[in-house]
Amino acid sequence: MRRPTRRGFLAAAGLTALAGCVGGDGTTGDAGLGSTGEGATTDGNATDGADGTDSATANCGPPDETGGSPTPRPAAATDPPDVTSTNTPWPFPTADERLPLPMSPADLREESRSGGPSKDGIPSIDEPQFVGVDAVDFLDDRDVVFGVVRDGVARAYPQRILASHEIVNDVLAGDPVAVTYCPLTGTAMGFHRGETTFGVSGRLINNNLVMYDRATETWWPQILATSIPGPWNEAPETRSLTEFRLVWTRWEHWRTRHPDTEVLSTETGYARNYRTDPYGSYTPLSGYYEDGSPMFPDLSDDERYGPKTVVVGARTADGAVAFHKASLREGGVLTGRLGETPVLAVYDPRYDTGYVYANPDERSVSFDADCGHVVGDRTTYAPDSLPLERVYAFDAMWFAWSGYYPETTVTDRR
Amino acid sequence: MSERTATGVGSALRRTRDAAMLTIRRRDAALVFTVTTAGYLLVYLWAIGHLAPGLGGFEVVVVDGAVGQLFTQARGPLAFRPVARVSLGPLTYLFSLNTVLGAGIAALVGLNLALSYLAYTSPRACGVGSQSAGLLASVPALLSGSACCGPVVLVVLGIQASSVLLTAFQLLLPVAVLALVVSLVLVGRQVNGETV
Numbered sequence: 001m002r003r004p005t006r007r008g009f010l011a012a013a014g015l016t017a018l019a020g021c022v023g024g025d026g027t028t029g030d031a032g033l034g035s036t037g038e039g040a041t042t043d044g045n046a047t048d049g050a051d052g053t054d055s056a057t058a059n060c061g062p063p064d065e066t067g068g069s070p071t072p073r074p075a076a077a078t079d080p081p082d083v084t085s086t087n088t089p090w091p092f093p094t095a096d097e098r099l100p101l102p103m104s105p106a107d108l109r110e111e112s113r114s115g116g117p118s119k120d121g122i123p124s125i126d127e128p129q130f131v132g133v134d135a136v137d138f139l140d141d142r143d144v145v146f147g148v149v150r151d152g153v154a155r156a157y158p159q160r161i162l163a164s165h166e167i168v169n170d171v172l173a174g175d176p177v178a179v180t181y182c183p184l185t186g187t188a189m190g191f192h193r194g195e196t197t198f199g200v201s202g203r204l205i206n207n208n209l210v211m212y213d214r215a216t217e218t219w220w221p222q223i224l225a226t227s228i229p230g231p232w233n234e235a236p237e238t239r240s241l242t243e244f245r246l247v248w249t250r251w252e253h254w255r256t257r258h259p260d261t262e263v264l265s266t267e268t269g270y271a272r273n274y275r276t277d278p279y280g281s282y283t284p285l286s287g288y289y290e291d292g293s294p295m296f297p298d299l300s301d302d303e304r305y306g307p308k309t310v311v312v313g314a315r316t317a318d319g320a321v322a323f324h325k326a327s328l329r330e331g332g333v334l335t336g337r338l339g340e341t342p343v344l345a346v347y348d349p350r351y352d353t354g355y356v357y358a359n360p361d362e363r364s365v366s367f368d369a370d371c372g373h374v375v376g377d378r379t380t381y382a383p384d385s386l387p388l389e390r391v392y393a394f395d396a397m398w399f400a401w402s403g404y405y406p407e408t409t410v411t412d413r414r
Numbered sequence: 415m416s417e418r419t420a421t422g423v424g425s426a427l428r429r430t431r432d433a434a435m436l437t438i439r440r441r442d443a444a445l446v447f448t449v450t451t452a453g454y455l456l457v458y459l460w461a462i463g464h465l466a467p468g469l470g471g472f473e474v475v476v477v478d479g480a481v482g483q484l485f486t487q488a489r490g491p492l493a494f495r496p497v498a499r500v501s502l503g504p505l506t507y508l509f510s511l512n513t514v515l516g517a518g519i520a521a522l523v524g525l526n527l528a529l530s531y532l533a534y535t536s537p538r539a540c541g542v543g544s545q546s547a548g549l550l551a552s553v554p555a556l557l558s559g560s561a562c563c564g565p566v567v568l569v570v571l572g573i574q575a576s577s578v579l580l581t582a583f584q585l586l587l588p589v590a591v592l593a594l595v596v597s598l599v600l601v602g603r604q605v606n607g608e609t610v
Contacts, residue, residue, distance in 0.1 A: 113577060114577070114580065116489055116490040116493075116580060116584075117487075117488060117489045117490060118487050118490075121487055121488050121489055121490070122488075122489070123495070137469075137470075138469045266469065269477060269478065270477060270495075270496075271475060271476075271477050271495075271496040271497055271498050271499040271508055271509070271510075272496065272499065272508070273463070273464075273466055273468050273469075273499065273506040273508060274469060275466070275467055275468045275469045275506065276463060276466045276467070276468075278463055278566050278569060279569055280569070287569060287570075288569050292572040293572065293574045294574065295568070295569070295574065295575055296574065296575050296576075297574065297576070
């Protein structure tokens, strides 16, 4: 094995050997977080087409352990949830454990406000069409897309289309899913939708999209992913949705890694101009996305970062943790705590994204910034393939995260 | 309303109607009306995001069930769902009921300016005080464009929206129409049809 040049830093203070990682057999770490791997949420299949071979420099070899290729199996803990294992009255799978809420469901309802549009005034895409890479002439290299891979099928959902629709009711490798995006909180999240579809209620909580399911008309705030009462269903059982990871990345990154990807077509069934985004731009960062206050009053009173600062957040029934994304990008690896459990965040330069792993044994790893690998003991890993239990995580604006999870721990390099 | 007031209002309306007819007969006033109406409509469509740089190409796309969707509210009251997309090279135009609304408001703005022009050029016009009212009254409608959540102008200015502000924005279009009609009557009564 070639030993790469390291200019990363040690992720954990302890010098405990990464004994469990040396074998690199793709199995799960010793112990995990209680609420992951229980059929609730999956974080690992967003990029499972990646083989970890496109190193940052030509001198870098592939990592010793990768997500596999061509149809890799992620670590056991990152398998898609068993959607038939839950037993609920909902026409879609719900998680075994409820995600944390900042207040009671009834109080959350009181925090809702009109964003302007009426119910379905922002129309979800219910019959999405897809095109191949060669037919994509409406994306610039730096445009943001939300990517996911399932059973070898890679799909990209352009942010500039989702900004007008917020929800795509899709079927991904035979699995009915809802791909959702809230422009005001900068959050892209996937949900299993079972036999129903999701729509945009027109209401906001903490500036965050409040979805509703068309079977029971229950409100589901996107980030909280948990049912709350609303005017169309006054007393729903409080349950959380099952989620899956969407990778927030750039078109050039996704296309390079997944040349056979399918891309959501601009032929959505609606007359829209998908060149324009009324909020601003991510290429370059401007308008609402850049700085300033949220559009509406939010729930956060935490001013550690600017409201629009992006964090990689993870939450389970045990608590919440956030990693300052710019710090993660700079350092490669950050550590934190999710409830009582030590966790590890790893940067993936291939997608400019981050992953969060449970690290109960506080194993020490470092980041090889030259090659974009994670190094543990004498083994290198692709950032999405550490032999630890992956925790579902996603990008969010700081005000949204800290407003919903005021007790969150947060890690940066300051 | 007293008989004298009613007579005064009736007289003002008649003079406004007569003055409006003048804009058709006088070529220069008709030109002012046409240019102003067309210009305002373009600005209005741009302000609400229905005329903007697009993805390129030349095509017309009409959605299925366009007539049924024409009256579907999209981003708030009086903000309707586009039912057709016209791509004109670098520009993309979205047709919705807001084009019809915008055309009506643009016609009111054009009439205001044309009557102001007639009043200004009339030797017996009694003052120019309300000549600019039509232009001022045309502003609220330009601010009525909304994003997915919240008015676009607040995004641009970085102002946080409150419920009161949001309600106020929903009233911008009707306020604009009312202000334009009042302004039209005020300026129309100053035009003496016999001397113009």
